[in-house]
Amino acid sequence: MKDKKRGKVYIVGAGPGNIGLITLKSKECIEDADVIIYDYLANKEILSYARPDAEQIFMGKHGGGPVITQDKINRIMAAMAKKGKTVVRLKGGDPFIFGRGGEEAEFLADRGIPFEIVPGVTAGISIPAYAGIPLTHRNYSSTIAFITGHEDPLKEKSSIAWNKIATGVDTIVIFMGITTLPSIVTNLIKNGRTPDTPVAVIQWGSTNIQKTVTGTLKNIAAKVKAEGIRPPGIIVIGEVVKLRKKLMWFEGMNDLNPRILYTIYKTGIHGKKILIAATPKGICRIHFGKESSFIKELKADFHGTVIQRNDRYFSQIISDLENYFRGSATNFTAKIDLQGTTFQKKVWRALLKIPYGKTVSYKEIAEMIGQPGASRAIGTACGKNPIPIIIPCHRIISSDGSLGGYSGGLDIKKTLLGIEKNSARQDA
Template structure:
C-alpha cells in the first residue's frame, strides 16, 4: 500500500478567516482530520463529505486522547495511505506539541508538512485593540507557557529576565496560575501597577476581556470566575486598548447566532453575519448523495412548461446533468421558478430570468427539480431528483460540543423549511435544547417563515418583511429594546 502524508496545520486563533490559504487547501483534500478543541469546528465544513473526523480535544481536567495516543493514531492513519490533517488551534509550533507529532512521523519514515498558523498570543491582543509591540511602549515581546509538566503545573521560568528584560509578555492558559505569575513578576522587579489584560476566546464574537494590574488582576479574575482559554498580556502597551479597540465595536459583536441551514453550499448570510462581528453556528450540516439521472425525464425536457427548482444546488446539478446527457439548453422551453430567492438568484447567475414559487401559475406541465419535499404539494408535477440531501451525522457530536461552550443568544430562521429543520433535526433529536428557543431572540426572514414558526410553537421576536441578509444585519444591530415583535 502506498504511504500517505500528514499535514500538521495551524487553524489560527478562532476566527475562521484567519487560517492560512495553505492550511485551508490541506483541509479541502483531507481524508482524515484529527482536530483539537481550540480549532474552530466551522473549518471542518470545508472538508470533503467522506472525510473521517476524529476529535482529540483536551480540557484542563480531562483528556479525550492523550498525546501518545494522538501520535500513534496519526502514524496509523498515514500508514493506511491516507491524507491526514492534524488541525491544531493557533500555530502548531507555539505550545502545540507539533515537535512530538512530527518526530513520531519522522521515526516511522512518513512524509509530512508543517503549516504555520496565527498564534493567539499575537492575534487575541490585536482583536482586543493591542499590538504586542510599539515604538513608544515596548520593543520586546515574549510568549510564555503558564503551565509546565511539574506536579503543581507552575512553570519554572527566568522570572528575573522576564520582569526586567521584556516589555510585553503573553502568558498562554494562565488563569489558574495568575496569583503565582503576578507574585513572581512583582518579586523580580515588575511594578505592581503594570497593566494586565485577560482575553478569553480571542477573535471570537464571544471574546471577553478583563483589565487590571499585577497587584489586583488575580483577585478580579477570581471575583468574576474568569476561565481559560485565555491569554494574559502583561505590559504598559495594554493602555493602547482604549484608543485602538476595533473588533468589539463591530455592530454584531457579542451575537452568538444559531442559523438554521437547509443547503449544502456555503451560506452567504452566515458570511455576512460573521463579517459584522457575530459568531455563527450553522445547523445542521448536510451532505449530498448522488442518484442516477432519470433518463425518461431528460428525454421529455422540451415538453415542460414550468420547472421549479427547490434549492440553489439543484440549479447547478440540473444543468450539469442535462449537459452531460447531450441536451441542448435551447430545447428547454419552460418558465423557471425557484422555491427561494437564493434559488432564483442561482438561475439569474446562469443567465435565466426566473420568479419565486409564489408567482407560478397553477396550470401547465410541470417539473420539480431537486428536493422531493414539494412533490406532495404539486401532485400533478413530475419529480426529477438531482441528488439526495441527508444530515451528516458525523457532525452531531461536534454540534453538541459547540453548543456546550457557546452561549447562543440569537436564532435566525431563513425559511419555512428552516423552521421545520430546526425542530425535526435539532429539537426532536435533542441536539438543540428546547430552552434555547425560549431564551434566544428569534428572527424570521419573511412572513411565511414567521407563520411556519408560530405553527411549530416558536414565538418570533422579529419577522422581517424583506428576507435578505442586509435586513437581518440591520435588525440584529439594533438595541434589544428595538427588537420588538412584528
C-alpha cells in the same frame, strides 16, 4: 498534494479561532484530507471545508472531561499514515508555538513517516490585535517574550527565568496561563515588575464571544476570578495594554449585534438531549424539548437578538453537568442570567438554597420567601424555571410526598433525585 504511494501527515495550524484567519494552505490541506485529527481549540467550523467522506477524529476535551494522552494522539496519527491516508493534524493557533507540534513531528520523523508543517496564525499575536493591543509600539515596547503558563508537569523545575523576564522585557504574552495567573503575578512582582503594570486577559479571542478583562498585576487575578474567566485565553502584560482604550475595535463592534448562544448536549440519561442557551451575562435557559421549539422560544423572549449555535462556549457548564450526572459534583460554577418577574426570581433564588440531596415542599418555599399562602404561585414559578438542574426545582415535592411536576418529565426528576440521594449517601 497527495502522495498516492505513501501516507503523509500535515501538521496544520488552524489559527486563533476566527474562521477568517485560517490560511489558504491550511484550507487546501483540510479539503484534501482523508483523515482530520483535531483539537478542542481548532474551530469546528473549519471542518466544513472537509470532504464529506473524510474521517474526523476529535482528540481533546476541555474542562474535566476524559484526557486523551499525547502518546495516543501520536499513535493514531502514525497508524492512519501507515495505511496510506493523507492525514491532517489540526491544531489551534500555530502548531510550533506551544502546540506540541514539534513533539508530534519528532514522533513521525523517528518512524520515517512523511510529514509537513503548515504554519498558522498564532494566538499570541492575533488575539491581542483583536483586543486592540499592539505588542510593539515606539513609545511603549521594543521587546516581547512569549511564555507558556503550563509547563510540562514532569519537569523537575521551571525553565522560565522570571528574574530576567520580569524587568528585561517590555511586553509579556502568556499562553495557557489563566489557571496559573496568581503564581505568574507573584513571580513577576517578586522579581521586580511593578504591581501597577497594566495587564489584559483575553478569553476566546477573535471569536464572537471574545471577552477581555483589564487591570494591573496587583488586581488582575481577583478581577479574572470575579468575571468567571476560564481557559482558553491569552494574557498580555506591559504598558501597551494602555492603548486598548483607544484602539479597541472588535468587541465594540460585536456589542452592536447582541447574540444568544446555544448548544445541544446529549446527557446519556433516558436518551434525553438538553439545550442550553446563554446571554453575555450567563446561562439563561436549559430546555428539554426540541431544538425548533427552543429557538422559537428564544426569539420570542429575546426579540431582535441573533440566535447562534456555539458548542465551544459551553464547555465548562457541560463539564459541570457531566460531573453532576456522575454524582461527583454538587454545585455548578457557571454564571447565570435570570430572566423573569420579581416574584419568580425570588422563588428561583430560594430554590438555589435547597441543599444537595434534600427535598422540600412548595409550602416550605412559600414560607422561606415570607409568603406562606403562595404555594400555588410557587408551583407556577417552578414550572416556569428557565434553568432547571442549575436552579434545582427537581428538589421540590408535594406536601404528601408525591413528586409533583417537572418540565423535563417525571422520569428525569426521579433520576436527578436518585443521583443526589446516592451521592449524598456515599459521602455520609
